[in-house]
Amino acid sequence: MAKGISSRADNYAQWYVDIVKKAGLADHSAVRGCMVIKPHGFAIWEKMQAQLDRMFKETGHVNAYFPLFIPKSFLSREAEHVEGFAKECAVVTHYRLKQNDDGTGLIVDPEAKLEEELIVRPTSETIIWNTYKDWIKSYRDLPLLVNQWANVVRWEMRTRLFLRTAEFLWQEGHTAHSSKQEAIEEALQMQEIYATFAEEYMAMPVIRGRKTTSERFAGAVDTYTIEAMMQDGKALQAGTSHFLGQNFAKAFDVKYLNEENREEYVWATSWGVSTRLVGGLIMTHSDDDGLVVPPKLAPTQVVIVPIPKPNPEIMEVAERIAAELKGKGISVKIDHDPKKRPGYKFAEYELQGIPVRIGIGKRDLEKGQIEIARRDTKEKTMVDLGQEANYISALLDTIQQDLFAKALAFQRARTNRADTWEDFTRLLDEGFVSAHWDGTSETEAQIKAKTKATIRCIPNDQEAEKGTCILSGAPSTGRVLFARAY
C-alpha cells in the first residue's frame, strides 16, 4: 500500500478521498460543498471534454452558451421540473453590498433587492426553452442541436469530491425536433455516445437502460441512462439522456409551422455528463497504490525515469525516446529531478496513475535495453533499444483493453439474478441484482426502504421473461437491474 492511502478493503470511502487528494486531483475548498479541481484533475476532465466534444460535433451538434442566472418565474413554468429542482436552488436576491454603518464590514444592501429573484441554474432547460421560442419559427429551423459546456449549482445536503458537489462542471445538450420519433432517436443516440465514450475511452463498462418513473429526470417523458459498477459494487449513474416530449415546448410555447403551414409544438431532448465521470473513472480502475488512468484519458501517458539519477548519457537516450514517442502522438514526461531516488519516483508516478513508466539505467544501457513498466499490473519488461516506440504504442492499446476487460469481468462477476427475497437482499451486498418487479412505484419505494437499493434501470437488452415480483409476488414480464447507488 502506498503511503497515506487507506486500503479499499479497510475503508472504501476514505480510500476514494485519499486517491483524489494524494493524486492531486482536487481539494475541498473554503466554500461548503464546493471543490477546487487541481491541475491534474482538470487535465483529465479536459481530455474527457475534448473527446466528448468531438463526438457531439461529429453528430451535428454545435456549442453555445446560456446565462448562469435564471429568472425565478421560468423555473415554475414546467410543473414537474420545478418540483424536482426547487429544493436545491441557490437564489440571488440582491445585487449590491455596502459598508456596515458601524464600519465593521460588508452587508447586503437592503436597498438593492431584485424585483425578481434569480436562480443559479441547476440545469438550463427553462432559460434555453425560453430562448428557443425566438429561434424556432419554421420546420426549416429544425432540428436544433445545441450543447453547452457550463457549471451548474445544486445545493446538495451531502457532498463528495467529484461525485456530488454543490457546483459542478458538465455539458448539457438541448435539442428540438419536428417529430416525436426523431427526438426519441436523438435521446437514444446520445445515450449510445455516452456508452461508447465510457467504454472505449474511460474503459468503464456500462449498462444501458431506461429509468423508472420515480428515477427519471424532472420534466422528462423518458430518461435513458448508463450505469457503471464501482469497485465496492455500488452503481454510479454516469450519464443521462432525456426524451422530454412536448413538456417544455408547451411550457414555453415553442411552436413551428410545418410544411402544411400548420402550427405544432416541437419535440425535445436534453442530455448531460458531468465531472462526476472523474469520480467514476477513479472508482473503476484505481488500486491501493493510487490512481489508475486508462491511456486514452491520461494527461501524461509515459514517464521516463533516469536510474539512479539523470546524467548526460542517460538523458540523451531519454530525450531521443521522448521525441520518438511524441512523434507517434504519445504524451511523455521526462523526470529531471536529480534529488529524489528512483524508488520514490516509482511510487509517486504510480500514485498519479501514469500508464507506462520507462526506467533508463546505466546497467540496462550497457546491455542495450530499457525497462518498461505498466501501471495497471505493475509488470516490468526489458525491451531492446530501438524497439521501444512500437512496444509502447502497442502496450498503451493493451492497457486500455485490459482495463476494460478487467472492469467488465468484475461487473459481470458481481451481477447476479435473484428470484427469492432472501437471495435478493444477500446479493445486493455483492453488486447489481437482476430481478423481477411488478412495475409499480409503490413496490419500488418499499424495496428501497427495506434494502437501500433502487432500480438503476430497465436494461435496453431486457429479455422477455415471465416471473413474479421479488417483493409483491405480482406478475412481471422482465427483469430490471437493482443496486445501491452513489
Next chain:
RNA sequence: CGGGGCGUAGCGCAGUCCGGUUAGCGCACCUGCUUUGGGAGCAGGGGGCCGCAGGUUCGAAUCCUGCCGCCCCGACCA
C-alpha cells in the same frame, strides 16, 4: 438536515479528561556529508492566530457558549 466521530506545522498524530514554564513527535522541507536499480542514513536547522468568534480565569490547545469545516451512518440527489 438528524445521529456519531474529528479539527494542534504541508501531511499524519500525541497532548485536552484533571488549566500552569518556551506546545511535542513522525513524515515532508532547508544545509552539509555519506548514499543512490522500489518511498536512503547521520548531523544541524526553519516552520504553529492549537478550526473561528466570544466568555470564565492571575493564566486557556485544555473549561463554557456559539459558529464553521471534514469524515462515517441515515433522509435527498448527476
